[in-house]
Amino acid sequence: MKKKSVLLCAVSMAAAxxxxxxxxxxxxxxxxxxxxxxxxxxxxxDGSLACxxxxxxxxxxxxxxTEEEAEQTLADFTNTNPCYLELAKxxxxxxxxxxxxxxxxxxxxxxxxxxxxxxxxxxxxFLVNEDNPVESLTVQQIYDIYTGKITNWSEVGGNDxxxxxxxxxxxxxxxxxxxxxxxxxxxxxxxxxxxxxxxxGIINRLKDYExxxxxxxxxxxxxASSMHQVPGVRLIxxxxxxxSNETIQNxxxxxxxxxxxxxxxxxxxxxxxxxxxLLTDDGQSFVEECGYVKAH
Numbered sequence: 001m002k003k004k005s006v007l008l009c010a011v012s013m014a015a016a017x018x019x020x021x022x023x024x025x026x027x028x029x030x031x032x033x034x035x036x037x038x039x040x041x042x043x044x045x046d047g048s049l050a051c052x053x054x055x056x057x058x059x060x061x062x063x064x065x066t067e068e069e070a071e072q073t074l075a076d077f078t079n080t081n082p083c084y085l086e087l088a089k090x091x092x093x094x095x096x097x098x099x100x101x102x103x104x105x106x107x108x109x110x111x112x113x114x115x116x117x118x119x120x121x122x123x124x125x126f127l128v129n130e131d132n133p134v135e136s137l138t139v140q141q142i143y144d145i146y147t148g149k150i151t152n153w154s155e156v157g158g159n160d161x162x163x164x165x166x167x168x169x170x171x172x173x174x175x176x177x178x179x180x181x182x183x184x185x186x187x188x189x190x191x192x193x194x195x196x197x198x199x200x201g202i203i204n205r206l207k208d209y210e211x212x213x214x215x216x217x218x219x220x221x222x223x224a225s226s227m228h229q230v231p232g233v234r235l236i237x238x239x240x241x242x243x244s245n246e247t248i249q250n251x252x253x254x255x256x257x258x259x260x261x262x263x264x265x266x267x268x269x270x271x272x273x274x275x276x277x278l279l280t281d282d283g284q285s286f287v288e289e290c291g292y293v294k295a296h
Contacts (some may be wrong), residue, residue, distance in 0.1 A: 005230060016159035032061075035273040039063045043093035043271035045073055046083035050122065050223040051096040051259065054290040058096075061286065062274065065129070080173035084108060087264060089133045093271035095262040097178070098122070098173040098220065102246060115263045119278055121293040123221040124177040124255040126236045126242045127206055131213035135159040138181060145216065147186050147195070153214065166202050166217040167193045174199060174219055179248050181255045199223050206233045221248060226291050248293045258295065 029167045042063050045055055056070035062067075078086055081104040081256060087090045088111035096119060099110070108114065126137065134157055137145075144150040145165055154160045167188070168175035196202040202217040207230050219228075221243050237245055239254050247253035261275050284294040 013087045014158050033244065033280065034061050034277055034286070035270065037062055037270050039065045039069055041270055042073060043268050043274065044076075044091070045094050045096070045271075046076070046078055046086060046092045047096040048083075048259065050082040050097040050098065050173070050227065053227065054283050054287065054292060055096050055292050057277075058274065059284075080176075081171045081288075084114070084262070087262060087267075088112070088157070090266045093263070093267045094275060096259070097262055098259045099176055099257060100173045101173075101176045102179075103171060112265055115265075115267075115275075116260050117275065117279060119259040119261040119264070120259050120287045120295050121248050121256055122259055123243050123248045123253055124174065124181050124218060124257065125221045125224055125240065126216060126218045127203060127224060127233050128215065128216055128236050129206055129213045130232050130234050132158060134236065136240050138239055142238070143182050143186070146183055148188075149176065159213065161214045163216055164214045166193050166205055167214065168199070168202060169195060170199060172199075176201075177255075177257055178218060181257065203228055203230050203233055206230070222292055227272055245291075245293050259292075 004126055039059075042059055042065075045059070047055055052074065055074060056067070059070040059073045060063055060067065077083075080098050080099050083092060083095050083097055084104050085107060087095055088108055102175045126142065128134065132153070134153060137156060141150060141156050145156075145163055146167075150156060152160065153163055168178075169180075174211050194205075196205055196217070199219050201226060203219060206215045206217045221235075225243075235241075241247055241253045243253050243255075249257050261278050263271055267275075278287070279295075284296060287294045
């Protein structure tokens with residue numbers, strides 16, 4: 001629990017330093033359409049790590065609480081796949097969350113259905129060391145790298161060097177995206193790729209890997225561009241398209257996927273009110289103010 005609190009505090013501090021990219025949250029003003037409630041009435045909330053800044057901003061906007069109090073709304077934060085099960089079991093009221101892994105979706109079938117609404121859009125992005133000369137990869141090349149067909153950067157226009165590709169655990173949110181958008185059911189060669197347990201870790205590993213320019217990793221755009229920017233690591237284009245809020249919104253970038261606001265029949269009235277507001281024009285403007293791409 002201590003490590004989890006440290007992580008969330010670090011995320012909040014990093015986000016606050018990125019001027020203009022992450023909304024820090026302000027007390028709701030008179031006439032604002034956001035549902036107003038006391039801090040104690042704020043629903044039990046959870047979600048994905050990439051949604052933490054928006055969750056904290058929502059707590060501040062709805063209750064007028066301090067940044068420190070907003071952080072405490074995530075004292076029991078569990079991350080993408082565990083939070084779906086916590087909601088299904090009645091231990092949470094609302095989630096701001098990325099897509100669940102297939103394994104989690106199977107587990108959820110034993111519970112009452114969840115109400116899953118599209119809240120915004122994000123994208124699967126790939127990262128390399130800044131010394132890597134490769135500027136763009138195709139979706140097919142990425143598939144071939146992660147299935148072992150392509151093993152050297154020279155095969156995709158780079159240096160004559162072995163590709164050191166990193167993966168995430170199968171139940172992580174970003175691994176769910178690479179499965180859905182690129183790999184499908186393809187079997188990966190056991191032991192060929194290093195598995196990194198955290199989103200922060202995979203980006204740091206790209207920087208620190210002993211043959212730095214050889215490494216390839218992935219994340220979601222918001223996290224990599226707004227929450228954990230690391231000097232010496234850069235995003236790579238896919239199919240020649242640079243990932244950005246604009247190319248994600250207009251669909252030009254090829255690896256886009258929605259993220260969601262999720263409730264169920266057991267959710268509190270305040271959770272449902274916040275869900276409904278997030279889907280309004282004002283709520284969608286709030287999503288944009290937080291630095292994300294809105295759903296509509």
